[in-house]
Amino acid sequence: MPSISVFGAQWGDEGKGKLIDLLSRDADYVVRYQGGANAGHTVVVEGEKYILHLIPSGILHPSKVNIIGNGVALDPFKFLDEVAGLTQRGIHVDGQNLRVSANAHVIFEHHRRLDQLSERWRGQGRIGTTGRGIGPCYADKAARTGLRVCDLLEPDHCRTRLGAALAEKNAMIEQVHGAEPLDLDAELDRYVAVGQRIAPFVADTGAEVRAAYRAKKRILFEGAQGAMLDIDAGTYPFVTSSNTGATGISAGAAFPPRWIERAIGIAKAYTTRVGEGPFPTELHDEVGARIREQGHEYGSTTGRPRRCGWFDAVAVRFALELSGADGWIVTNLDVLSGFKEISAAVAYKIKGRSVRDWPAATADIGEIEPVWAQHPGWSEDITGVRRFEDLPQNARNYVEWLEREVGAPIVMLSVGPARDQVISRGL
Ligand code: GDP
DSSP, X not given: OOSXXXXXXXXXXXXXXXXXXXXXXXXXXXXXXXXXXXXXXXXXXXXXXXXXXXXXXXXXXXXXXXXXXXXXEEOHHHHHHHHHHHXXXXXXXXXXXXXXXXXXXXXXXXXXXXXXXXXXXXXXXXOOOOSSSHHHHHHHXXXXXXXXXXXXXXXXXXXXXXXXXXXXXXXXXXXXXXXXXXXXHHHHHHHHHHHHHHGGGEEOHHHHHHHHHHTTOOEEEEEEEEGGGXXXXXXXXXXXXXXXSGGGHHHHHTOOGGGOOEEEEEEESSEEEOSSSOOTTBOOSHHHHHHHHHTTOBOTTTOOBOEEEOEEHHHHHHHHHHTTOSEEEEEOGGGGTTOSEEEEEEEEEETTEEESSOOSOHHHHTTOEEEEXXXXXXXXXXXXXXXXXXXXXXXXXXXXXXXXXXXXXXXXXXXXXXXXXXXXXXX
């Protein structure tokens, strides 16, 4: 395995956790480069279920170096909680196998507070954020008023910078939102103290990852959320605040784009979405509810029921092309067992016109009518199948159809939550 990007090709929750965990067995470095603790990767190892929000899944394997790159929005308290949780369960975590970029931006309490207050203010126009302060943290990064991990490490400097930032945020909390302001001194003490606690993990991670590449180490870049939630290419404004595909790696991990040697997208055999925003193949009927129940489609971080619908070849085609994917992985194929008929969108009808490409304007996305293709389903339980040729004929036909329609090879199929429930097709 050379340097490889593994990313979600839909609206997140594609089952990346399990696949990244599987692929990270062959990696020396596992790198997160965007997002925050809103990502909830679920990994099942030897019957034990782990939910990782911020820490790369390579942590579950000894002798991997796990990196939280500069593009990640880091909540230091959440980070330490996750470290403590893993340690309690017997997973070895220290500053040697887990490294945090000194340049990562810090999520503060005022970011969380403002995230929730602004969402309330937006009312019907709400984005459906997870309220963890990630968006406001990235906003401050772009406004050049944020603080980075390196700023937390110097107590005096931290007090000055954070004091100035908080004075303004408090004015907003109080005067715009009419809410209780934060206690300035208490906040300064809390963050100066937490800075000292995360210090053993802090490093120049960009330099480390580049040196690892030159030393021919195997590097896996783990994407969080999905391509359709990308801040630039996704369904703006109903997106996350970072670049989610392979495109985010260079900026978020300080790694040259030409050194990314392989890119693999991950998509479910159907589609889900959490929160608000366009979702062309969404099903509001009992079929959608059945997908939700069979697939246990409830958020691993928030517990929110996910919106469910059929596979969308237009969106996945677009997502894979954006990251220059060499291939893709289909997950949750087992969830479709028992459906008499399976549909998938091959194209869209927008204002009477048929299009095969994802439309750029969100206004048009609201007008989409999917053009459906129907496939006969299968009734067999496929969770025990390990070879493609052992799948029911209709399941094979569906997979081959997906491959043709999306136009990129399917290199693996996932047929259950456990790590060994996969069918390899050349990966
Ligand atoms: P991520 O954010 O993309 O990592 O997705 P999640 O962590 O929300 O994973 C989705 C859920 O599906 C988890 O509970 C996984 O254990 C489970 N899962 C992963 N792959 C499969 C699969 O192929 N079939 C089934 N039935 N469940 C899966």
